[in-house]
Amino acid sequence: xxxxxxxxxxxxxxxxxxxxxxxxxxxxxxxxxxxxxxxxxxxxxxxxxxxxxxxxxxxxxxxxxxxxxxxxxxxxxxxxxxxxxxxx
Amino acid sequence: xxxxxxxxxxxxxxxxxxxxxxxxxxxxxxxxxxxxxxxxxxxxxxxxxxxxxxxxxxxxxxxxxxxxxxxxxxxxxxxxxxxxxxxxxxxxxxxxxxxxxxxxxxxxxxxxxxxxxxxxxxxxxxxxxxxxxxxxxxxxxxxxxxxxxxxxxxxxxxxxxxxxxxxxxxxxxxxxxxxxxxxxxxxxxxxxxxxxxxxxxxxxxxxxxxxxxxxxxxxxxxxxxxxxxxxxxxxxxxxxxxxxxxxxxxxxxxxxxxxxxxxxxxxxxxxxxxxxxxxxxxxxxxxxxxxxxxxxxxxxxxxxxxxxxx
Numbered sequence: 433x434x435x436x437x438x439x440x441x442x443x444x445x446x447x448x449x450x451x452x453x454x455x456x457x458x459x460x461x462x463x464x465x466x467x468x469x470x471x472x473x474x475x476x477x478x479x480x481x482x483x484x485x486x487x488x489x490x491x492x493x494x495x496x497x498x499x500x501x502x503x504x505x506x507x508x509x510x511x512x513x514x515x516x517x518x519x520x
Numbered sequence: 521x522x523x524x525x526x527x528x529x530x531x532x533x534x535x536x537x538x539x540x541x542x543x544x545x546x547x548x549x550x551x552x553x554x555x556x557x558x559x560x561x562x563x564x565x566x567x568x569x570x571x572x573x574x575x576x577x578x579x580x581x582x583x584x585x586x587x588x589x590x591x592x593x594x595x596x597x598x599x600x601x602x603x604x605x606x607x608x609x610x611x612x613x614x615x616x617x618x619x620x621x622x623x624x625x626x627x628x629x630x631x632x633x634x635x636x637x638x639x640x641x642x643x644x645x646x647x648x649x650x651x652x653x654x655x656x657x658x659x660x661x662x663x664x665x666x667x668x669x670x671x672x673x674x675x676x677x678x679x680x681x682x683x684x685x686x687x688x689x690x691x692x693x694x695x696x697x698x699x700x701x702x703x704x705x706x707x708x709x710x711x712x713x714x715x716x717x718x719x720x721x722x723x724x725x726x727x728x729x730x731x732x733x734x735x736x737x738x739x740x741x742x743x744x745x746x747x748x749x750x751x752x753x754x755x756x757x758x759x760x761x762x763x764x765x766x767x768x769x770x771x772x773x774x775x776x777x778x779x780x781x782x783x784x785x786x787x788x789x790x791x792x793x794x795x796x797x798x799x800x801x802x803x804x805x806x807x808x809x810x811x812x813x814x815x816x817x818x819x820x821x822x823x824x825x826x827x828x829x830x
Contacts, residue, residue, distance in 0.1 A: 519740025
Protein backbone atom coordinates (compact mmCIF):
# COMPACT_ATOMS: atom_id res chain seq x y z
CA UNK A 433 0.00 0.00 0.00
CA UNK A 434 1.28 3.41 -1.02
CA UNK A 435 2.18 5.68 1.90
CA UNK A 436 0.16 8.91 2.19
CA UNK A 437 1.81 12.23 1.85
CA UNK A 438 1.34 14.70 4.74
CA UNK A 439 -1.06 16.78 2.61
CA UNK A 440 -3.21 13.75 1.73
CA UNK A 441 -3.25 12.69 5.39
CA UNK A 442 -4.41 16.17 6.56
CA UNK A 443 -7.21 16.21 3.96
CA UNK A 444 -8.35 12.76 5.12
CA UNK A 445 -8.43 13.83 8.75
CA UNK A 446 -10.41 16.98 7.88
CA UNK A 447 -12.95 14.88 5.96
CA UNK A 448 -13.23 12.52 8.92
CA UNK A 449 -13.82 15.45 11.33
CA UNK A 450 -16.58 16.82 9.07
CA UNK A 451 -18.25 13.42 8.91
CA UNK A 452 -18.03 12.95 12.70
CA UNK A 453 -19.43 16.43 13.40
CA UNK A 454 -22.23 15.93 10.87
CA UNK A 455 -23.18 12.57 12.35
CA UNK A 456 -23.21 13.96 15.91
CA UNK A 457 -25.28 17.00 14.90
CA UNK A 458 -27.71 14.80 13.00
CA UNK A 459 -28.09 12.46 15.96
CA UNK A 460 -28.73 15.40 18.31
CA UNK A 461 -31.38 16.83 16.00
CA UNK A 462 -33.02 13.41 15.75
CA UNK A 463 -33.14 13.03 19.55
CA UNK A 464 -34.62 16.52 20.01
CA UNK A 465 -37.17 15.95 17.26
CA UNK A 466 -38.32 12.59 18.61
CA UNK A 467 -38.49 14.00 22.16
CA UNK A 468 -40.66 16.89 21.00
CA UNK A 469 -43.03 14.57 19.13
CA UNK A 470 -43.28 12.26 22.15
CA UNK A 471 -43.91 15.09 24.60
CA UNK A 472 -46.51 16.71 22.36
CA UNK A 473 -48.41 13.50 21.67
CA UNK A 474 -48.60 12.14 25.28
CA UNK A 475 -49.80 14.59 27.90
CA UNK A 476 -48.88 12.32 30.81
CA UNK A 477 -50.66 11.98 34.13
CA UNK A 478 -49.99 13.49 37.54
CA UNK A 479 -49.78 10.89 40.26
CA UNK A 480 -49.61 11.09 43.99
CA UNK A 481 -49.00 8.57 46.71
CA UNK A 482 -52.01 7.76 48.82
CA UNK A 483 -51.14 7.69 52.46
CA UNK A 484 -53.07 6.78 55.54
CA UNK A 485 -52.83 10.27 57.00
CA UNK A 486 -54.29 13.60 56.07
CA UNK A 487 -51.25 15.17 54.47
CA UNK A 488 -52.46 18.69 53.86
CA UNK A 489 -55.66 20.61 53.81
CA UNK A 490 -57.45 22.68 56.38
CA UNK A 491 -55.80 23.46 59.67
CA UNK A 492 -58.36 21.37 61.50
CA UNK A 493 -57.49 18.24 59.56
CA UNK A 494 -53.71 18.46 59.89
CA UNK A 495 -52.88 19.86 63.31
CA UNK A 496 -50.96 17.28 65.27
CA UNK A 497 -52.51 17.95 68.65
CA UNK A 498 -55.73 19.13 70.17
CA UNK A 499 -56.26 22.87 70.41
CA UNK A 500 -57.22 24.45 73.74
CA UNK A 501 -59.62 27.34 74.01
CA UNK A 502 -57.90 30.68 74.47
CA UNK A 503 -59.74 31.37 77.70
CA UNK A 504 -60.76 28.85 80.30
CA UNK A 505 -64.48 28.49 80.96
CA UNK A 506 -65.72 30.12 84.14
CA UNK A 507 -68.38 29.26 86.65
CA UNK A 508 -71.88 30.44 85.89
CA UNK A 509 -72.28 31.83 89.37
CA UNK A 510 -75.96 32.66 89.15
CA UNK A 511 -78.82 32.12 86.79
CA UNK A 512 -79.52 29.29 84.42
CA UNK A 513 -78.03 28.10 81.19
CA UNK A 514 -79.23 29.12 77.77
CA UNK A 515 -78.08 25.98 75.98
CA UNK A 516 -77.21 22.43 77.04
CA UNK A 517 -74.13 20.35 76.35
CA UNK A 518 -74.93 16.70 76.79
CA UNK A 519 -74.69 13.35 75.16
CA UNK A 520 -76.70 12.59 72.05
CA UNK B 521 -77.94 37.87 79.21
CA UNK B 522 -80.37 37.97 76.34
CA UNK B 523 -79.75 35.92 73.24
CA UNK B 524 -82.04 34.75 70.46
CA UNK B 525 -82.51 31.02 69.87
CA UNK B 526 -83.83 28.95 66.98
CA UNK B 527 -84.18 25.17 67.25
CA UNK B 528 -85.01 22.33 64.86
CA UNK B 529 -83.97 18.75 64.02
CA UNK B 530 -81.31 17.76 61.48
CA UNK B 531 -78.68 15.05 60.99
CA UNK B 532 -80.73 12.85 63.29
CA UNK B 533 -80.27 15.17 66.26
CA UNK B 534 -81.26 18.52 67.71
CA UNK B 535 -79.99 21.83 66.34
CA UNK B 536 -79.89 25.09 68.31
CA UNK B 537 -78.62 28.35 66.86
CA UNK B 538 -78.07 31.27 69.23
CA UNK B 539 -77.09 34.82 68.29
CA UNK B 540 -76.25 37.76 70.51
CA UNK B 541 -78.19 40.03 68.16
CA UNK B 542 -81.78 38.84 67.71
CA UNK B 543 -81.99 40.65 64.38
CA UNK B 544 -79.26 38.36 63.02
CA UNK B 545 -80.90 35.08 64.01
CA UNK B 546 -82.72 34.48 60.72
CA UNK B 547 -79.57 35.03 58.69
CA UNK B 548 -77.59 32.73 60.97
CA UNK B 549 -80.29 30.06 60.73
CA UNK B 550 -80.22 30.18 56.93
CA UNK B 551 -76.44 29.78 56.90
CA UNK B 552 -76.54 26.85 59.33
CA UNK B 553 -79.32 25.07 57.44
CA UNK B 554 -77.25 25.30 54.27
CA UNK B 555 -74.18 23.77 55.91
CA UNK B 556 -76.18 20.96 57.54
CA UNK B 557 -77.82 20.09 54.23
CA UNK B 558 -74.39 19.90 52.58
CA UNK B 559 -73.01 17.75 55.41
CA UNK B 560 -75.99 15.39 55.22
CA UNK B 561 -75.54 14.90 51.48
CA UNK B 562 -71.79 14.37 51.86
CA UNK B 563 -71.36 12.43 55.11
CA UNK B 564 -74.51 10.54 56.09
CA UNK B 565 -74.10 6.77 56.30
CA UNK B 566 -77.87 6.37 56.40
CA UNK B 567 -78.53 8.01 53.03
CA UNK B 568 -77.92 5.65 50.15
CA UNK B 569 -77.29 8.61 47.86
CA UNK B 570 -74.73 10.32 50.09
CA UNK B 571 -71.13 10.74 48.96
CA UNK B 572 -70.07 8.59 51.92
CA UNK B 573 -72.43 5.73 51.02
CA UNK B 574 -71.10 5.75 47.46
CA UNK B 575 -67.53 5.71 48.78
CA UNK B 576 -68.28 2.83 51.15
CA UNK B 577 -69.63 0.84 48.22
CA UNK B 578 -66.53 1.22 46.03
CA UNK B 579 -64.36 -1.44 47.67
CA UNK B 580 -60.63 -1.41 46.97
CA UNK B 581 -60.71 1.26 44.27
CA UNK B 582 -59.27 4.79 44.31
CA UNK B 583 -62.05 7.36 44.02
CA UNK B 584 -62.10 11.15 44.15
CA UNK B 585 -64.53 12.49 46.76
CA UNK B 586 -66.19 15.87 47.20
CA UNK B 587 -64.28 18.63 49.00
CA UNK B 588 -66.59 18.43 52.03
CA UNK B 589 -66.28 14.65 52.36
CA UNK B 590 -62.51 14.97 51.94
CA UNK B 591 -62.47 17.48 54.78
CA UNK B 592 -64.54 15.16 56.95
CA UNK B 593 -62.28 12.19 56.18
CA UNK B 594 -59.20 14.28 56.92
CA UNK B 595 -60.74 15.29 60.23
CA UNK B 596 -61.62 11.70 61.13
CA UNK B 597 -58.13 10.44 60.32
CA UNK B 598 -56.58 13.25 62.34
CA UNK B 599 -58.78 12.21 65.27
CA UNK B 600 -57.57 8.64 64.93
CA UNK B 601 -53.95 9.70 64.70
CA UNK B 602 -54.12 12.05 67.70
CA UNK B 603 -55.88 9.49 69.88
CA UNK B 604 -53.68 6.61 68.73
CA UNK B 605 -56.75 4.92 67.31
CA UNK B 606 -59.13 5.37 70.25
CA UNK B 607 -61.43 7.38 67.95
CA UNK B 608 -61.50 5.31 64.79
CA UNK B 609 -63.70 5.93 61.72
CA UNK B 610 -63.78 2.24 60.76
CA UNK B 611 -66.05 1.20 63.64
CA UNK B 612 -69.19 1.50 61.49
CA UNK B 613 -69.65 -2.23 60.73
CA UNK B 614 -69.03 -3.07 64.42
CA UNK B 615 -71.68 -0.53 65.37
CA UNK B 616 -74.08 -2.05 62.86
CA UNK B 617 -73.42 -5.55 64.20
CA UNK B 618 -74.27 -4.25 67.67
CA UNK B 619 -77.68 -3.21 66.32
CA UNK B 620 -77.14 0.42 65.32
CA UNK B 621 -77.60 -0.06 61.58
CA UNK B 622 -80.07 2.69 60.68
CA UNK B 623 -80.98 6.23 61.66
CA UNK B 624 -81.34 6.02 65.43
CA UNK B 625 -84.97 7.13 65.28
CA UNK B 626 -85.72 3.86 63.46
CA UNK B 627 -83.72 1.60 65.81
CA UNK B 628 -85.94 -0.52 68.05
CA UNK B 629 -85.31 0.35 71.68
CA UNK B 630 -85.74 -3.27 72.69
CA UNK B 631 -85.20 -6.39 70.65
CA UNK B 632 -84.32 -10.05 70.72
CA UNK B 633 -80.88 -11.37 71.50
CA UNK B 634 -78.10 -10.87 68.99
CA UNK B 635 -74.70 -12.46 68.72
CA UNK B 636 -72.02 -9.88 69.40
CA UNK B 637 -68.87 -10.61 67.45
CA UNK B 638 -65.91 -8.71 68.81
CA UNK B 639 -62.38 -8.36 67.52
CA UNK B 640 -60.30 -5.52 66.20
CA UNK B 641 -62.00 -3.16 63.78
CA UNK B 642 -60.15 -2.82 60.43
CA UNK B 643 -58.42 0.30 61.75
CA UNK B 644 -57.89 3.77 60.35
CA UNK B 645 -54.43 2.87 58.99
CA UNK B 646 -56.14 0.74 56.37
CA UNK B 647 -57.52 3.86 54.70
CA UNK B 648 -55.45 5.40 51.93
CA UNK B 649 -56.15 9.11 51.62
CA UNK B 650 -54.48 11.97 49.76
CA UNK B 651 -56.08 15.25 50.75
CA UNK B 652 -54.76 17.48 47.94
CA UNK B 653 -56.21 15.24 45.24
CA UNK B 654 -59.16 14.15 47.46
CA UNK B 655 -58.35 10.55 46.53
CA UNK B 656 -59.50 7.77 48.84
CA UNK B 657 -59.04 4.03 48.75
CA UNK B 658 -60.99 1.85 51.15
CA UNK B 659 -59.79 -1.76 51.13
CA UNK B 660 -62.53 -4.32 50.57
CA UNK B 661 -64.59 -4.77 53.72
CA UNK B 662 -63.62 -1.40 55.22
CA UNK B 663 -66.34 1.21 55.70
CA UNK B 664 -66.11 4.74 57.04
CA UNK B 665 -68.36 6.07 59.77
CA UNK B 666 -67.91 9.81 60.24
CA UNK B 667 -70.71 10.16 62.76
CA UNK B 668 -68.78 11.48 65.74
CA UNK B 669 -66.27 13.86 64.22
CA UNK B 670 -68.59 14.62 61.30
CA UNK B 671 -71.20 16.14 63.59
CA UNK B 672 -68.60 18.25 65.36
CA UNK B 673 -67.13 19.38 62.06
CA UNK B 674 -70.63 20.40 60.97
CA UNK B 675 -70.97 22.50 64.15
CA UNK B 676 -67.64 24.24 63.51
CA UNK B 677 -68.49 24.90 59.86
CA UNK B 678 -71.97 26.11 60.79
CA UNK B 679 -70.72 28.58 63.39
CA UNK B 680 -68.12 29.90 60.98
CA UNK B 681 -70.65 30.26 58.15
CA UNK B 682 -73.17 31.96 60.42
CA UNK B 683 -70.57 34.44 61.67
CA UNK B 684 -69.66 35.27 58.07
CA UNK B 685 -73.32 35.92 57.33
CA UNK B 686 -74.28 38.06 60.30
CA UNK B 687 -73.15 41.65 60.49
CA UNK B 688 -71.78 41.65 64.03
CA UNK B 689 -71.87 39.96 67.41
CA UNK B 690 -71.53 36.29 68.17
CA UNK B 691 -73.12 32.97 67.32
CA UNK B 692 -73.33 29.57 68.99
CA UNK B 693 -74.35 26.40 67.17
CA UNK B 694 -75.31 23.25 69.06
CA UNK B 695 -75.63 19.92 67.24
CA UNK B 696 -76.84 17.26 69.61
CA UNK B 697 -75.15 18.93 72.55
CA UNK B 698 -71.80 19.57 70.83
CA UNK B 699 -71.35 23.35 70.79
CA UNK B 700 -69.26 25.59 68.55
CA UNK B 701 -68.99 29.35 69.00
CA UNK B 702 -67.77 32.16 66.78
CA UNK B 703 -67.53 35.92 67.13
CA UNK B 704 -68.02 38.00 70.23
CA UNK B 705 -69.79 36.15 73.05
CA UNK B 706 -72.48 37.76 75.14
CA UNK B 707 -71.35 39.62 78.25
CA UNK B 708 -70.11 37.04 80.75
CA UNK B 709 -69.89 34.33 78.10
CA UNK B 710 -72.26 31.73 76.67
CA UNK B 711 -74.06 30.06 79.58
CA UNK B 712 -73.95 26.30 79.07
CA UNK B 713 -75.70 23.75 81.25
CA UNK B 714 -73.57 20.62 81.52
CA UNK B 715 -75.76 17.52 81.45
CA UNK B 716 -75.54 13.88 80.44
CA UNK B 717 -78.42 14.25 77.98
CA UNK B 718 -78.49 17.12 75.50
CA UNK B 719 -82.31 17.07 75.64
CA UNK B 720 -82.28 18.41 79.21
CA UNK B 721 -83.72 21.92 79.06
CA UNK B 722 -81.02 24.50 79.78
CA UNK B 723 -82.76 26.08 82.76
CA UNK B 724 -82.72 22.75 84.64
CA UNK B 725 -80.70 22.13 87.79
CA UNK B 726 -77.05 21.42 87.19
CA UNK B 727 -73.66 23.00 86.69
CA UNK B 728 -73.61 26.01 84.38
CA UNK B 729 -70.30 27.07 82.85
CA UNK B 730 -69.62 30.28 80.94
CA UNK B 731 -67.88 29.75 77.62
CA UNK B 732 -65.90 32.78 76.47
CA UNK B 733 -64.51 31.24 73.32
CA UNK B 734 -63.93 27.83 71.82
CA UNK B 735 -66.27 24.89 72.05
CA UNK B 736 -67.61 22.21 74.32
CA UNK B 737 -68.64 18.64 73.56
CA UNK B 738 -70.07 15.78 75.58
CA UNK B 739 -69.94 12.05 74.91
CA UNK B 740 -72.06 9.70 76.95
CA UNK B 741 -72.91 6.02 77.07
CA UNK B 742 -76.22 6.85 78.78
CA UNK B 743 -77.72 8.23 75.57
CA UNK B 744 -78.36 6.45 72.27
CA UNK B 745 -78.76 3.12 74.01
CA UNK B 746 -80.78 0.09 73.03
CA UNK B 747 -81.44 -3.35 74.44
CA UNK B 748 -80.99 -6.70 72.72
CA UNK B 749 -81.90 -9.84 74.59
CA UNK B 750 -81.81 -7.93 77.84
CA UNK B 751 -78.29 -6.60 77.25
CA UNK B 752 -77.95 -2.81 77.22
CA UNK B 753 -75.83 -1.56 74.31
CA UNK B 754 -74.64 1.92 73.35
CA UNK B 755 -73.06 3.73 70.42
CA UNK B 756 -69.45 4.28 71.53
CA UNK B 757 -67.34 1.41 70.18
CA UNK B 758 -63.95 0.43 71.55
CA UNK B 759 -61.85 -0.17 68.41
CA UNK B 760 -59.76 -2.77 70.24
CA UNK B 761 -62.69 -5.03 71.09
CA UNK B 762 -65.13 -3.97 68.37
CA UNK B 763 -67.81 -3.82 71.09
CA UNK B 764 -69.50 -1.01 73.04
CA UNK B 765 -67.07 0.39 75.61
CA UNK B 766 -67.15 -0.95 79.14
CA UNK B 767 -64.81 1.55 80.83
CA UNK B 768 -65.36 3.49 84.06
CA UNK B 769 -66.82 6.68 82.56
CA UNK B 770 -70.42 7.08 81.49
CA UNK B 771 -70.09 10.73 80.42
CA UNK B 772 -67.20 12.99 79.42
CA UNK B 773 -67.41 16.72 78.67
CA UNK B 774 -64.44 18.65 77.29
CA UNK B 775 -63.80 22.30 76.40
CA UNK B 776 -61.40 22.89 73.49
CA UNK B 777 -60.57 25.40 70.80
CA UNK B 778 -62.87 23.80 68.24
CA UNK B 779 -65.89 21.55 68.45
CA UNK B 780 -64.00 18.87 66.54
CA UNK B 781 -61.23 18.85 69.12
CA UNK B 782 -63.66 18.89 72.04
CA UNK B 783 -65.55 15.99 70.48
CA UNK B 784 -62.38 14.00 69.80
CA UNK B 785 -61.25 14.41 73.41
CA UNK B 786 -64.65 13.57 74.89
CA UNK B 787 -65.05 10.41 72.81
CA UNK B 788 -61.46 9.36 73.44
CA UNK B 789 -61.96 9.81 77.19
CA UNK B 790 -64.83 7.30 77.18
CA UNK B 791 -62.78 4.79 75.18
CA UNK B 792 -59.51 5.26 77.09
CA UNK B 793 -61.11 4.66 80.47
CA UNK B 794 -58.86 5.29 83.49
CA UNK B 795 -56.05 6.44 81.21
CA UNK B 796 -58.20 9.38 80.10
CA UNK B 797 -57.33 11.40 83.22
CA UNK B 798 -53.62 11.51 82.44
CA UNK B 799 -54.31 11.87 78.70
CA UNK B 800 -56.53 14.94 79.23
CA UNK B 801 -54.13 16.46 81.79
CA UNK B 802 -51.28 16.17 79.31
CA UNK B 803 -53.31 18.11 76.74
CA UNK B 804 -54.37 20.75 79.27
CA UNK B 805 -58.01 20.44 78.28
CA UNK B 806 -60.66 21.39 80.86
CA UNK B 807 -62.85 18.35 81.30
CA UNK B 808 -65.54 16.80 83.45
CA UNK B 809 -65.74 13.03 83.75
CA UNK B 810 -68.71 11.25 85.31
CA UNK B 811 -68.10 7.70 86.47
CA UNK B 812 -70.62 4.90 86.21
CA UNK B 813 -71.16 5.23 89.97
CA UNK B 814 -71.81 8.97 89.66
CA UNK B 815 -68.37 10.05 90.85
CA UNK B 816 -67.36 13.34 89.23
CA UNK B 817 -63.82 14.35 88.25
CA UNK B 818 -63.00 17.93 87.23
CA UNK B 819 -59.78 18.15 85.23
CA UNK B 820 -57.52 21.01 84.18
CA UNK B 821 -59.13 24.43 84.13
CA UNK B 822 -62.64 23.09 84.47
CA UNK B 823 -64.51 25.60 86.68
CA UNK B 824 -65.45 24.54 90.17
CA UNK B 825 -69.18 24.13 90.69
CA UNK B 826 -70.92 27.01 92.40
CA UNK B 827 -70.23 27.07 96.13
CA UNK B 828 -67.04 25.02 95.85
CA UNK B 829 -63.63 26.66 95.96
CA UNK B 830 -61.24 25.20 93.40
